Amino acid sequence: MEIIVCVKHVPETAEAEIAIDSSGKGIKTEDLVFDINEWDDYAVEEAVLIKEKLGGRVTIVTVGSEDADKTLRKCLAKGADRAIRLTDKAFDGSDAYATAKILYGVIKDLPFDLILTGTQAGDDGYAQVGVILAGFLGIPHATMVKKIELMEGFTRVNRELEGGLEQVMEVGTPALLAVQTGINEPRYVSIMGIRKARQKELKVLGLNDLGLKEEEVGESGSWITVEEMFIPPVEKEAEILVGGLDAISSKIVETLRARGLI
Amino acid sequence: MAMEELAAIKKLDFNMCMQCGKCTGSCPVSPKSKLNPRRFMLETAYLISPLTMHPPLNIQEKGELWDCTTCSTCSYRCPREVKPMDVLIGLRSLLVEAGNVPSTLGDALEGVYKYGNPWGLSRSKRQEWTQDLKVKYASEEEKIDLLYFVGCAASYDSRAQVVARAIVKNLNALSIDFSILGNKETCCGNEIISLGEKGLFEEIAGNNLALFDRYGVQKIVTTSPHCFHAFKSRYGRELAVKHYTQYFADLIDEEKIRFSGKIGKVVTYQDPCFLGKHNDIYDEPRKIIESIPGLRFEELGRSGKRSVCCEGGGGRMWYDIPGERLAEDRVREALDVGAEIIVVACPFCLLTFDDAIKTSGNEERIQVKDIMELVAETL
Ligand code: SF4
Numbered sequence: 001m002e003i004i005v006c007v008k009h010v011p012e013t014a015e016a017e018i019a020i021d022s023s024g025k026g027i028k029t030e031d032l033v034f035d036i037n038e039w040d041d042y043a044v045e046e047a048v049l050i051k052e053k054l055g056g057r058v059t060i061v062t063v064g065s066e067d068a069d070k071t072l073r074k075c076l077a078k079g080a081d082r083a084i085r086l087t088d089k090a091f092d093g094s095d096a097y098a099t100a101k102i103l104y105g106v107i108k109d110l111p112f113d114l115i116l117t118g119t120q121a122g123d124d125g126y127a128q129v130g131v132i133l134a135g136f137l138g139i140p141h142a143t144m145v146k147k148i149e150l151m152e153g154f155t156r157v158n159r160e161l162e163g164g165l166e167q168v169m170e171v172g173t174p175a176l177l178a179v180q181t182g183i184n185e186p187r188y189v190s191i192m193g194i195r196k197a198r199q200k201e202l203k204v205l206g207l208n209d210l211g212l213k214e215e216e217v218g219e220s221g222s223w224i225t226v227e228e229m230f231i232p233p234v235e236k237e238a239e240i241l242v243g244g245l246d247a248i249s250s251k252i253v254e255t256l257r258a259r260g261l262i
Numbered sequence: 263m264a265m266e267e268l269a270a271i272k273k274l275d276f277n278m279c280m281q282c283g284k285c286t287g288s289c290p291v292s293p294k295s296k297l298n299p300r301r302f303m304l305e306t307a308y309l310i311s312p313l314t315m316h317p318p319l320n321i322q323e324k325g326e327l328w329d330c331t332t333c334s335t336c337s338y339r340c341p342r343e344v345k346p347m348d349v350l351i352g353l354r355s356l357l358v359e360a361g362n363v364p365s366t367l368g369d370a371l372e373g374v375y376k377y378g379n380p381w382g383l384s385r386s387k388r389q390e391w392t393q394d395l396k397v398k399y400a401s402e403e404e405k406i407d408l409l410y411f412v413g414c415a416a417s418y419d420s421r422a423q424v425v426a427r428a429i430v431k432n433l434n435a436l437s438i439d440f441s442i443l444g445n446k447e448t449c450c451g452n453e454i455i456s457l458g459e460k461g462l463f464e465e466i467a468g469n470n471l472a473l474f475d476r477y478g479v480q481k482i483v484t485t486s487p488h489c490f491h492a493f494k495s496r497y498g499r500e501l502a503v504k505h506y507t508q509y510f511a512d513l514i515d516e517e518k519i520r521f522s523g524k525i526g527k528v529v530t531y532q533d534p535c536f537l538g539k540h541n542d543i544y545d546e547p548r549k550i551i552e553s554i555p556g557l558r559f560e561e562l563g564r565s566g567k568r569s570v571c572c573e574g575g576g577g578r579m580w581y582d583i584p585g586e587r588l589a590e591d592r593v594r595e596a597l598d599v600g601a602e603i604i605v606v607a608c609p610f611c612l613l614t615f616d617d618a619i620k621t622s623g624n625e626e627r628i629q630v631k632d633i634m635e636l637v638a639e640t641l
């Protein structure tokens with residue numbers, strides 16, 4: 001079983017106080033603690049669990065600066081076999097589409113039976129990279145995956161839908177599965193384990209190694225441009241609508257109309 | 263299997279264990295858990311000497327290892343000095359290396375690694391408890407003669423913060439010059455090593471020693487017996503550290519403390535494991551309590567060397583097990599001796615008793631307070 005897991009090194013923002021940086025298009029990260037994206041942690045655990053059961057190899061791929069090696073070493077300590085970090089000045093400013101292109105640049109030449117990603121990243125929250133990557137590779141995919149059963153030539157997965165519903169789906173393999181949190185319980189990795197994982201292979205590749213052109217990645221290769229990032233102002237007024245469904249709906253329409261929004 | 267850990271356990275002489283069972287008999291947790299130190303001593307001997315006929319111990323299935331509070335009663339009572347608690351900590355490290363850690367404990371370890379505290383709270387909020395208090399923060403300009411090491415619980419937990427504030431008020435009232443590390447302070451690592459995470463502990467200890475050196479720290483006084491124990495016995499370097507009970511008992515001996523108020527209540531005292539059983543500090547806290555005017559001091563039925571753990575140590579602040587908490591039993595003992603206040607000298611005791619008083623429905627009858635709170639009220 002050859003499994004590739006795509007991970008992202010992200011700032012932890014749940015407890016932190018967030019401030020906008022001087023460009024107005026990002027957040028200040030100096031005082032933030034970075035770690036593996038939570039969803040990706042579950043994806044790595046799932047890959048290692050599958051490997052422990054069926055044998056094989058787990059390869060971790062990320063796009064990021066040297067600091068992301070911390071996340072890669074953690075993945076290696078969890079039981080992954082090798083890691084690849086894709087890095088280049090030209091990659092700066094890549095959106096989900098350009099990031100998927102970069103990942104595709106290396107994954108297209110790697111053997112795999114399964115690709116796992118997190119469903120989304122805790123920082124930008126686009127939830128697109130996995131799906132676009134599957135598109136580039138021309139393989140089927142499933143998102144919000146809460147359970148994976150591997151069969152001969154296909155995999156049966158449970159997807160988490162709104163309102164607590166689960167959908168069971170069969171996906172032909174090789175496939176890309178974007179994993180939802182809670183699919184397993186990610187293991188703890190000890191500091192000793194991370195130190196030992198230094199012996200495992202960690203390869204660094206750049207733009208030229210992937211056969212990509214500068215204009216295909218970064219801002220110029222992206223479909224999305226960030227215009228501005230801001231912290232939503234705290235509003236002073238809130239109106240809670242009461243009444244039956246019809247009454248509330250017409251009140252909403254009325255309000256939106258009155259403000260020229262529809 | 264992590265050979266280094268096994269080697270560490272191997273150093274303990276298992277031939278010394280005569281299977282008398284005193285360890286299990288005195289373990290406060292074993293009546294409600296599968297934790298059986300005596301059996302672990304025997305089975306660990308099998309683990310390290312495969313020549314026996316017994317089946318090998320499958321340590322990865324021994325989840326009850328997390329139930330130990332590292333109260334040290336077993337080590338203290340063992341007639342052969344086998345130190346069962348150290349063996350259990352060594353066995354925990356085998357689970358840690360395998361990543362086989364209950365998720366809440368994994369979160370606590372990660373929290374210390376990333377944010378310097380087991381609750382995983384932001385470093386920038388560590389010194390918020392000081393609010394309007396007069397404190398001096400460590401700075402490159404001045405060497406620190408006396409460092410007040412606050413600790414994680416007293417920095418972040420709103421109930422325990424009251425103790426940190428009381429200590430600062432008391433030191434200021436006595437015109438004692440001291441500094442704190444503020445947001446630069448990091449977990450002492452006592453619970454980390456107790457959980458068997460040796461690599462992380464080494465890293466924390468190294469960083470803390472470097473921080474003490476950077477600010478030229480001469481003497482340290484701690485809120486928590488756990489920090490005190492780590493600095494005194496686990497850092498591999500001699501540090502001039504005192505728990506606050508020792509520090510204030512000395513001030514009483516030197517007649518530097520004059521109380522102006524009084525506490526007209528019956529009080530009793532819970533010996534924290536990391537002061538009492540681990541470090542033989544029984545008299546100093548009692549000296550402070552008994553010097554406070556107006557109060558009547560009653561010992562608990564089981565006190566001093568026979569004192570019973572509150573169940574807050576060894577990582578148990580972040581890991582619960584089924585059954586009544588030991589602190590609830592202690593609350594009943596305190597009521598039996600007619601106490602209106604259970605006095606403690608450890609933030610973990612403070613928090614476990616605070617809970618136990620509520621869960622046992624005794625909020626109207628008894629309170630828990632730290633010694634430093636009583637001193638602040640009467641100075
Ligand atoms: S008390 Fe000491 S000698 Fe007795 S069973 Fe326990 S470890 Fe062995």
Ligand code: SF4
Nearest residue numbers: 289330331333334336
């Ligand atoms: S240290 Fe305390 S809780 Fe742990 S085994 Fe010994 S007596 Fe029991």
